[in-house]
Amino acid sequence: MAAVLIHGFFLLLLILMCFSISPSLQHISEAEPLVRFKNSVKITKGDLNSWRLGTDPCSGKWFGIYCQKGLTVSGIHVTRLGLSGTISVDDLKALANLKTVRLDNNLLSGPLPHFFKLRGLKSIMLSNNTFSGEIPDDFFKDMSKLKRLFLDHNQFVGKIPSSIMQLPHLEELHLQDNKFSGEIPPLIETNKNLKSLDLSNNQLEGEVPAGLSDRKNLVMKLEGNEGLCGKAVNVGCEAIDPKETGDGIPPTSEGTDNSNRTTINAVLLVISFLMMCCIVVGFIKKRNKKQNAGFRKLDKERPSDVVEVKVPESTTVKRSTESSKKRGGNPEGGSTKKGSSHGKGGGGRGGGGGMGDIIMVNTDKGSFGLPDLMKAAAEVLGNGSLGSAYKAVMANGLAVVVKRIRDMNKLASEAFDVEMRRLGKIRHPNVLTPLAYHYRQEEKLVVSEYMPKSSLLYVLHGDRGIQHSELTWATRLKIIQGVAHGMQFLHEEFASYELPHGNLKSSNILLSETYEPLISDYAFLPFLQPSNAQAMFAYKTPEFAQNQQVSHKSDVYCLGIIVLEILTGKFPSQYLNTGKGGIDIVEWVQSSIAEHKEEELIDPEIGNNADSVQQMLELLRTGAACIASNPDERPDMRETVRRIEQVKK
Structure with a gap:
């Protein structure tokens, strides 16, 4: 009996051990096809030495x-x-959950590899290679899950495969800068997801299908295809004579007349449109001049414009309050006295469409009204993704930043007031609390204290004077840790928000006189319509690009960019809408870490501090963990802050 029990125990133990090691065996089995794939191509500009048999591809080291x-x-x-050679797609069939293949900006050539064998793929990105030849018309017929196809900047010829336009879930298609010819295939009616289509600079001809021309919310680029016609390219199809393009026979006089008539009609239409625009603009300016005379000093958009206004010494909080009493508690443009009756940090609610007043939500720096702002010396600070920013210095010496935001239209005035008062109660040494707001239907003003050192963006990249020289290792670590503490606070305070911040970047980190960072422009998501929210930096994360999703981990990604920006001293191209300019800090960091060249990433201006290099590298690895493409692989905000706090000067 005892022998049976012992035998049963060992059998159970063996089963448990098999279960415990099965994930590792699975990973190792996935390593084999990946290594075969690596060996099938040549690598001329780096290496994939981290791809090794017997190791785990999901360890984060591959x-x-x-x-x-x-x-x-x-x-x-x-x-x-610099990958070149022949891609072995058959090796990748062993990767059952493979969803994305991205091999862009290499030296790959030949016909399009047989990716149709990988039916589970959602993204294929092969831009900027030298693939060539025709693509079979039915190439994509079994790839029903495909969402993104990037074959641009190659040398493909022939017709665009009709099977591409039959994909039910296709969202982005980029075929620009090839040599595709013939007509554009019609889009399947059941596809409601296509958002981006770029077919520019090919040799396409014929009428653009109505299913594309009439599609709303579709960004379509077709320039560089002289043979195209239809509503999408503003060229009448009758203006293109098939005889001329087909047999080289010149057009008939009737065709010439039609073409001339079309040209004349187009010119007249443009002239009429311009005249109408002038009339509308003139009317709007006249109306705004009457209604909003006080805003004229804030209407200058050029950074070189500085408006100096002499402010009478009597323009103080006391004067504003006394004027309020004389007018029955409702002065022209508002009352600070009325605001105080709503409680600490209060203020009256602004009207939905009128001028209203400045509504105080935080009186730590005193109270002021709209007339105080209108009489202040105003200076344009710059334009951001959500609006313009101005510096205003009032008569009592208080310097504030006025952010003019046009797209905060999701909330009505009362709901807007509730949210702003919540922000006005924020108290944290690394979070900038707004002082006041002004509500109008067309635009909103958010007023906060001006920080003397300006933004981290300016000090790190724009200033090369004393302020930049003061960005020592100790100062940079102080800024990183301060930002981390502020973000942890926001994630606790706004835990129920999809994005507690949503727009974290170096231009929204302000610096005090002692380089203490203060985070601004946070928790704006509830104010914005979904279409306007996409101007926020969190919407440039990989998870939104791939799956149109954002979460708390999106803020972690943005914090990772900040950490790497400060440590490397480089301006991230991720901040730019075009992606052109700066440096792709994500790719640079990830490739350098894979090649064990982390020290080359450190800004030379702090890298000579030999005693602190290890701390810098430790922080660098934390930043790299935050920018993992898969949000599930990033640490959460609490863990990120814990790692950052462990780094000592």
Whole structure:
């Protein structure tokens, strides 16, 4: 009996051991096809030495490999390594959960590899290679899950495969700068997801399908295809004579007349449109001049414009309050006295469409009204993704920043007031609390204290004087840790928000006289319509690009960019809408870490501090963990802050 029990115990133990090691065996089995794939191509501008048999591709150490929840390989992102040769798609069939193949900016050539064998793919990105030849018309017929296809800047010829336009879930299609010819295939009616279509600079001809021309919310680029006609390109199809394009026979006089008539009609239409615009603009300016005379000093948009206004010494809080009493508690443009009756940090509610007044939500710096702002010396600070910013210095010496935001239209005045009062109660040494707001239907003003050192963006990249020289290792660490503390506070305070911040970047981190960072422009998501919210930096994260999703981990990604920006001293191209300019800090950091060249990332201006290099590298790795493409692989905000706090000067 005892022998049976012992035998049963060992059998159970063996089963448990098998279960415990099965994930590792799975990872190792996924390593084999990846290594075969690596060996099938040549690498001329780097290496994939981290791809080794017997190791785990989902350990986070394999360059360019992304895993689904850390369990199975879901993405291959190998760019800018000078890959050449023949891709062995058959090797990748063993990766059951592979969703993304990204091999852009390499030297790959030949016909399009047989990716149709990988039916589970959602993204194929092969831009900027030298692939060539025709693509079979039915190439994509079995790839029903495909959402993104980037074949641009290659040398493909022939017709665009009709099977591409039959994909039911296709969202983005980029075929620009190839040599595709013939007509554009019609889009399947059941596809309601296509948002971006770029077919520019090919040799396409014929009428653009109505299913594309009439599609709303579709960004379509067709320039560089002289043979196209239809509503989408503003060229009448009768103006293109098939005889001329087909047999070289010149057009008939009737065709010439039609073409001339079309041209004349187009010119007349443009002239009429311009005249109408002038009339509308003139009317709007006249109306705004009457209604909003006080805003004229805030209407200057050029950074060189500085408006100096002499402010009478009597323009103080006391004078404003006394004037309020004389007018029955409602002065022209508002009353600070009335505001105080709503409680500490209060203020009256502004009207929905009129001028209203400045509504105080935080009186730590005193109270002021709209007339005080209108009489202040105003200076344009710049334009951001959500609006313009101005510096105003009032008669009592208080310097404030006025942010003019046009797209905060989601909330009515009362709901807007509730949210702003909540922000006005924020108290944290690394979070900038707004002082006041002004509500109008067309635009909103948010007023906060001016910080003497300006923004981190300016000090790090724009200023090369004393302020920049003061960005020592100790100062940079202080800024990073301060930002981390502020973000942790916001994630606790606005835990129920999808994005507690949503727009964290160096231009929204202000610096005090002692370089204490203060986070601004946070918790704005409830104020914005979904279409306007996409101007926020969190909407440039990989998860939104791939799945149109954002979460708390999106803020973690943005914090990671800040950490790497401060440590490297480089301006991230991720901040730019075009992506052109600066440096792709994500790709640069990830490739350098994979090649064990982390020290080359450190800004030379602080890298000579040999005693602190290890702390810098430790912080660098934390920043790199935050920018993982898969949000499930990023640490949460609490863990990120814990890691940052562990770094000592």
